Amino acid sequence: MATLDLGGQSIEVDEEGYLTNLDDWSKELAEHMATEDGITLTEAHWEVINFLRDYFQKYQIAPMIKILVKEIGKTMGPEKGNTKYLYELYPAGPAKQACRYAGLPKPTGCV
Amino acid sequence: MAKLPKPEELAKVDFKPPKTGWMDTPANLKPGTFCWGAKAKNLQVVDFPNARDWNPTEDDWKLPKEWEGTVLEAMADRLSKYRSFKLFLDICVRCGACADKCHFFIGTGDPKNMPVLRTELLRSVYKKYFTNSGKVLGKLGGARELTYDVLKEWWYYFYQCTECRRCSVFCPYGIDTAEITLMAREFMNLLGLNTDWISGPVSNCYTKGNHLGLEPHTITSSVEFFLDDIETITGIKVEPTFNRKGAEILFVTPSGDLFADPGTYTAMGYLMLFHELGLDYTWSTYASEGGNFGFFTSNEMAKRLHYKIYAEAKRLGVKYIIGGECGHMWRLIHQYLDTWHGPADFLEVPRSPVTGTVFENACSTKMVHVTEFTADLIKNGKLTLDPSRNDHLKLTYHDSCNTARGMGLLEEPRYVIRNVCNHFYEMPENTIREKTFCCGSGTGLNASENMELRMQGGLPRANAVKHVHEKYGVNMLANICAIDRATLKASMDYWVPAVGVTGVHELVGNAMVMTGEKERTQDLRLEPLPGEEGNE
Numbered sequence: 032m033a034t035l036d037l038g039g040q041s042i043e044v045d046e047e048g049y050l051t052n053l054d055d056w057s058k059e060l061a062e063h064m065a066t067e068d069g070i071t072l073t074e075a076h077w078e079v080i081n082f083l084r085d086y087f088q089k090y091q092i093a094p095m096i097k098i099l100v101k102e103i104g105k106t107m108g109p110e111k112g113n114t115k116y117l118y119e120l121y122p123a124g125p126a127k128q129a130c131r132y133a134g135l136p137k138p139t140g141c142v
Numbered sequence: 143m144a145k146l147p148k149p150e151e152l153a154k155v156d157f158k159p160p161k162t163g164w165m166d167t168p169a170n171l172k173p174g175t176f177c178w179g180a181k182a183k184n185l186q187v188v189d190f191p192n193a194r195d196w197n198p199t200e201d202d203w204k205l206p207k208e209w210e211g212t213v214l215e216a217m218a219d220r221l222s223k224y225r226s227f228k229l230f231l232d233i234c235v236r237c238g239a240c241a242d243k244c245h246f247f248i249g250t251g252d253p254k255n256m257p258v259l260r261t262e263l264l265r266s267v268y269k270k271y272f273t274n275s276g277k278v279l280g281k282l283g284g285a286r287e288l289t290y291d292v293l294k295e296w297w298y299y300f301y302q303c304t305e306c307r308r309c310s311v312f313c314p315y316g317i318d319t320a321e322i323t324l325m326a327r328e329f330m331n332l333l334g335l336n337t338d339w340i341s342g343p344v345s346n347c348y349t350k351g352n353h354l355g356l357e358p359h360t361i362t363s364s365v366e367f368f369l370d371d372i373e374t375i376t377g378i379k380v381e382p383t384f385n386r387k388g389a390e391i392l393f394v395t396p397s398g399d400l401f402a403d404p405g406t407y408t409a410m411g412y413l414m415l416f417h418e419l420g421l422d423y424t425w426s427t428y429a430s431e432g433g434n435f436g437f438f439t440s441n442e443m444a445k446r447l448h449y450k451i452y453a454e455a456k457r458l459g460v461k462y463i464i465g466g467e468c469g470h471m472w473r474l475i476h477q478y479l480d481t482w483h484g485p486a487d488f489l490e491v492p493r494s495p496v497t498g499t500v501f502e503n504a505c506s507t508k509m510v511h512v513t514e515f516t517a518d519l520i521k522n523g524k525l526t527l528d529p530s531r532n533d534h535l536k537l538t539y540h541d542s543c544n545t546a547r548g549m550g551l552l553e554e555p556r557y558v559i560r561n562v563c564n565h566f567y568e569m570p571e572n573t574i575r576e577k578t579f580c581c582g583s584g585t586g587l588n589a590s591e592n593m594e595l596r597m598q599g600g601l602p603r604a605n606a607v608k609h610v611h612e613k614y615g616v617n618m619l620a621n622i623c624a625i626d627r628a629t630l631k632a633s634m635d636y637w638v639p640a641v642g643v644t645g646v647h648e649l650v651g652n653a654m655v656m657t658g659e660k661e662r663t664q665d666l667r668l669e670p671l672p673g674e675e676g677n678e
Binding site: 091095096097 | 178197342343354355356357359360363364367401402403406591
């Protein structure tokens with residue numbers, strides 16, 4: 032089992048760096064993951080992470096991208112309600128990268 | 143995660159076999175070509191043996207004690223139970239007709255992906271322990287012992303077969319390699335050797351009713367999202383029901399249609415069609431999955447997951463079931479249901495309330511494929527269609543392995559497409575219908591960590607699409623399977639980026655003129671319709 036080191040604390044993650052126990056999440060952890068990818072989390076990034084965490088709390092799954100897009104459009108303005116904007120924030124893909132920072136399991140898409 | 147090579151690199155397939163003989167060439171688990179191991183928690187949920195976290199790249203797979211005995215005992219049991227299994231192991235004459243018919247062999251050049259040799263991986267062990275010639279002659283007679291290396295080889299190559307059954311079409315004896323793969327996977331599951339991508343959905347389906355693990359309120363909220371879009375596009379408020387007792391029809395589709403593009407547009411198509419017909423039907427948040435990943439673990443697990451659709455039909459008191467655009471669900475309904483659970487005699491033989499057509503072909507299963515249902519509507523002139531709304535699309539059609547070879551559903555989807563679209567072109571004859579090429583990622587191989595293998599296996603299908611793209615300008619690939627919709631999208635993005643992927647009922651939803659609709663300017667993807675591009 033892989034682990035991630037945060038200030039001397041060892042946190043369990045899966046093969047691709049997603050948290051094994053969702054309760055291990057903290058803001059510091061999200062920042063740590065982002066820093067490792069060379070990203071500094073801004074308020075815009077947090078908007079996405081917070082939405083993902085709220086959605087997961089309610090529905091026990093990561094939202095479809097189009098739900099995320101619609102929601103970000105509503106809260107951040109229509110000019111930001113598109114996938115291009117989300118990819119600018121999360122170049123490795125809003126679904127995968129943002130979900131990882133938000134402490135969600137890896138999104139599965141269709142199975 | 144392994145980096146995916148560029149298409150031009152991956153397209154250079156090396157067909158030169160290794161210098162060493164196949165028995166002396168151990169499997170080399172190349173990153174990007176296999177899936178992560180099954181997690182303990184997902185195996186525990188369904189009481190599968192040897193539940194533990196394990197990593198295929200490590201030397202120690204944490205096998206149970208005396209695992210060889212477990213496998214051989216199971217093999218003896220299945221040989222006595224399934225005549226097909228024994229027959230397929232005994233009768234192969236190594237003619238090689240199957241060798242170059244497998245998409246994984248064509249895409250990887252690895253001889254162990256020839257169906258004949260893939261089967262030999264298991265046949266050699268069968269010979270050693272269950273035949274006199276193998277016992278006496280050993281390696282000379284093609285027999286070998288079941289060792290740790292052999293087991294690893296099984297795990298690697300039997301999770302490189304999608305049970306698509308294309309090879310069986312060409313076998314003069316009709317040997318069905320899928321049956322061999324099913325057995326091999328069944329043995330490996332007795333040792334806890336599955337993949338995370340399969341065991342996760344199985345566990346979800348067992349506890350929540352669908353592969354994705356959608357909760358009831360997640361399903362309804364997702365459908366509400368589609369209804370909003372439908373109202374935006376048509377001005378019509380569609381109001382489906384969920385878990386409604388006394389409905390005439392239960393509708394079941396893969397959960398992918400509810401939660402993954404482009405399947406979601408297909409789901410919108412169903413909703414619009416059933417609304418327009420005023421169909422007395424209901425969705426279920428319990429039987430909320432058409433597919434059955436249990437089929438990729440063991441016969442017993444497949445059976446356990448399968449029946450919930452019928453249990454729900456009974457509970458709700460419906461007359462019959464309409465099934466959505468799904469692949470392996472239909473193979474199981476068509477070829478396994480009666481053996482597993484007997485005919486569903488508590489339901490009625492499906493009769494279309496719109497046309498009066500009785501679907502005699504479903505008299506035992508009581509389940510009609512939605513393209514049969516829709517083709518019948520069109521044939522009887524019950525839908526008003528404006529195919530020009532799909533004029534920006536040049537379509538081709540990918541036969542899903544399971545609906546084509548597993549139930550012979552060949553004409554109905556094509557009939558529907560020809561009626562809702564003006565531009566339809568077939569791929570070459572040896573790549574469609576019974577001879578269709580697999581999407582490359584069926585039987586639970588549609589994970590992301592094995593993307594290189596998926597793209598290799600997807601090459602033959604993509605190559606045929608590329609052909610019609612270049613010849614006719616095809617820009618959209620239609621299909622009737624949720625796994626196809628997810629996997630072909632990745633494969634097209636990689637091999638033929640100009641071609642998109644769609645379900646057939648998305649096309650129906652676009653072309654169907656609904657009673658009281660406003661003038662449409664957008665398609666189901668909220669993109670402008672042909673002629674409306676400048677009016678955004």
